[in-house]
Amino acid sequence: MQALRTAATGMSAQQLNVEVISNNIANMNTVGFKKQRAEFQDLLYHTIERAGAQSSEQGTIVPAGVQIGGGVKAGSVYRITEQGAVTNTGNPYDLAVEGRGFFQVLMPSGETAYTRAGNFSLNADGQLVTEDGYEIQPAIAVPNDATSIAVSKSGQVQAIRAGQTEAEVVGQIELATFVNDAGLEAIGDNLLMETAASGPANVGAPGADGFGTLLQGYTEASNVDAVTEITALIVAQRAYEMNSKVISAADEMLQAANAVKS
Amino acid sequence: MDNAVYVGLSRQMILRRELDIIANNVANADTVGFKVESLMARTEPAAPAETFGAPKPVKFVLDAGVARDFGQGALFTTGSDLDLGIEGDGFFEVTTEEGARYTRDGRFRLDELGRIVTQAGDPVSGDGGGEIIVNPQDGAVTIAADGTVSQGENAIGKIAVMRFDDLSALEKAGDNLLRNVSNLQPEAAPDVRVRQGMLEGSNVKPILEITRLIEVTRAYESVTRMMESTADLSRRAVERMGRAN
Numbered sequence: 281m282q283a284l285r286t287a288a289t290g291m292s293a294q295q296l297n298v299e300v301i302s303n304n305i306a307n308m309n310t311v312g313f314k315k316q317r318a319e320f321q322d323l324l325y326h327t328i329e330r331a332g333a334q335s336s337e338q339g340t341i342v343p344a345g346v347q348i349g350g351g352v353k354a355g356s357v358y359r360i361t362e363q364g365a366v367t368n369t370g371n372p373y374d375l376a377v378e379g380r381g382f383f384q385v386l387m388p389s390g391e392t393a394y395t396r397a398g399n400f401s402l403n404a405d406g407q408l409v410t411e412d413g414y415e416i417q418p419a420i421a422v423p424n425d426a427t428s429i430a431v432s433k434s435g436q437v438q439a440i441r442a443g444q445t446e447a448e449v450v451g452q453i454e455l456a457t458f459v460n461d462a463g464l465e466a467i468g469d470n471l472l473m474e475t476a477a478s479g480p481a482n483v484g485a486p487g488a489d490g491f492g493t494l495l496q497g498y499t500e501a502s503n504v505d506a507v508t509e510i511t512a513l514i515v516a517q518r519a520y521e522m523n524s525k526v527i528s529a530a531d532e533m534l535q536a537a538n539a540v541k542s
Numbered sequence: 543m544d545n546a547v548y549v550g551l552s553r554q555m556i557l558r559r560e561l562d563i564i565a566n567n568v569a570n571a572d573t574v575g576f577k578v579e580s581l582m583a584r585t586e587p588a589a590p591a592e593t594f595g596a597p598k599p600v601k602f603v604l605d606a607g608v609a610r611d612f613g614q615g616a617l618f619t620t621g622s623d624l625d626l627g628i629e630g631d632g633f634f635e636v637t638t639e640e641g642a643r644y645t646r647d648g649r650f651r652l653d654e655l656g657r658i659v660t661q662a663g664d665p666v667s668g669d670g671g672g673e674i675i676v677n678p679q680d681g682a683v684t685i686a687a688d689g690t691v692s693q694g695e696n697a698i699g700k701i702a703v704m705r706f707d708d709l710s711a712l713e714k715a716g717d718n719l720l721r722n723v724s725n726l727q728p729e730a731a732p733d734v735r736v737r738q739g740m741l742e743g744s745n746v747k748p749i750l751e752i753t754r755l756i757e758v759t760r761a762y763e764s765v766t767r768m769m770e771s772t773a774d775l776s777r778r779a780v781e782r783m784g785r786a787n
Contacts, residue, residue: 281558283565290569297572317620319649319661320573322566324716328559329607331710331723344582344607344710348559349566352573355661355717358651360622380678459678460652477663479654482679490679519572522748526565529759533561536766537554540773 282326282348283530289351290523293320296354297516304504305513312397312470313502314359315509323350361461364396364503366495372429373400373408376500379492381455384417384483385410385471392417394456394481397470399499408437408451412469420451431496434487455491456481550769552602556583557762559605564755567746575615575647575718576744580754582606612709615646615745617737623683624650624658627740632703632731635667636660636719642667644704644728646742647718652676658691658701662717667702669730674699685738705731 300318307313331345366376375398377383382394393414400416403409408420422429426439435453440446458464463477474481486494560581570576584606617627626648628634633644643664650666653659658666658674665673669689676683680693689701706712711724722728 282562283558286562286565286569290565290571293569294572320570321647321661321717322570322573322576322714325714327713329605331607331713344609345713346559346581346605346608347579347714348562348608349570349579349714349716351566351569358649358661360620362621457678459654459656462651463654477654479656490681515572518748519568522568522571522752523565525752526561526568526755529755530561530565532759533558533762536763540766540770 281530281534282350284527286349286351287523287526287530289323289353290526291520293318293352293354294516294520294523296357298513298520300357301509301513301516305506305509307502308504308506310397310470310502311399311499312364312395313504314361314364314396315502315504317358317360319355319358320352321355323353325349359462359464359466360503362503364500366498367501368497369399369499370497371399372431372497373402374398374497374499375400375431375453376495376498377455377486377492378495380457380461380490381484381486381492382457382472384454384456384481386415386417386419387471388414391473392481393467393471393473394464395470395472396500398494410470416453418452418454420453422450423448426450431494433493433495435485435494452485453494454483455486456483457490458482546772547769549602550765550772552586552604553765554762556581556603556605557758557765561755561758563608564751564758567751568748568755570744571746571748571751573647573718573744574649574741575645576746577613577615577646578611578744578746578751579608580611582609610709610714611745613745615742617740617742619740621739622649623685623739624652625739625741626650626685626701627737627742628703628734629737630731630734632705632734633720633728635702635704635728636664637667637673638662638664638719643715643719643721644712645719648736648741652678669700669702671702672699674701685736687735687737688732689736701736703731703734703736704728705734 297318300316304315325347328346385393387393400408406422406424408416420437425442427442429439431437437451438447439450459479463475464472465475467473484491563579563581567578583603585601586604636643650658656676668674674691684692689703690697691699706728711726712720713723715721
């Protein structure tokens, strides 16, 4: 019975939906996290009687055909790159991007990863690094006798050395943008990788045309909205239940067919 | 006598098909732009039964076609710039490898070339054909109610919204797409409004589907019972005739 398989596709689609929602909720407090959404599409249709087919020699045609759908499938899991709220942390190495753009992170493998999570710190050499100790690109080295550092909106990093009053420029932070942000591949640890779908990275200084600006002492909160997620969860749960109801109806019909006495 | 069993069988086959369609509706209750379907049944008069003294021809149940309800689904906000919902009678046109397809699913995005594409990566047609190319460096994309796409002050294109005089020209092709299976040419739909940041939900009404589901199950059971009593009847007839001998 097709109905059994169709309802099963509905149940597995809703299961995927719940998985995506639960990942969003779990990352509600993850810095720079972007919520995801499961997108569904209907499956192929099996045409039993084609609309427009001739129904007689006189040229009359079938006005409406019979097509039976095979259920639903997940089209894609889409990342919604809406801006998250910026929250004050007071840490001078915390940076938030307001607008478009990703920080570039040098991975141990030599590849470049991209992130919106700007909760950076310094390593033993005075380099600006991510939580995992990966250097950001281009490298920013803060002198070890610096008493304070300032990051401008346009990404210029300045440090005041001990015993001096003049600030000294120690580096320039650059951002990367992509034509299709949603095409980036998440690899965990708040990091994203470039893919063929995202297009090549376009690197530039913060504040330039098409790039966001930086905010020192703030981080970008996750853009997950608890109310939307919980509502989506309720919808998914009920849809799952309805599909299971179809399965039990199909089962009941098969049972009735099996119970026929000869 | 056996005709009753065959009539019952024809009804059971249609009921099963109807269940398949309900299952597809329920599975797609959460699919953007999905349009609900239902099975239309008709009776088919067959040759008169060959039993003696049966004056009426036997009628079987057959499927006549699938009715598709193109009614508006509820629009809901998503906040994504390239999510578009259509208010009114019209479709977006998508250019796939197999030719033009039509859809009410407005979950678009940009591809690596900056084109506005569907989930599957097929470009969305602009007014009068062609693709719409966005330069992400030029700022946010605004889409007006008539489909005009602009970035800042510059209009960069217009999303085509087409309509069909006769909706039965369309056949579902999966992936939320519809295929034109007739010679009918679509025309522009000027009175339709495109809503940016919104999507059209499926127009499946869960309560109706579940009610129909119960109806189908019960109808199947009663047809089964009818077939059983028919079989009973012939068994009793055989027993009696056996006694007369």
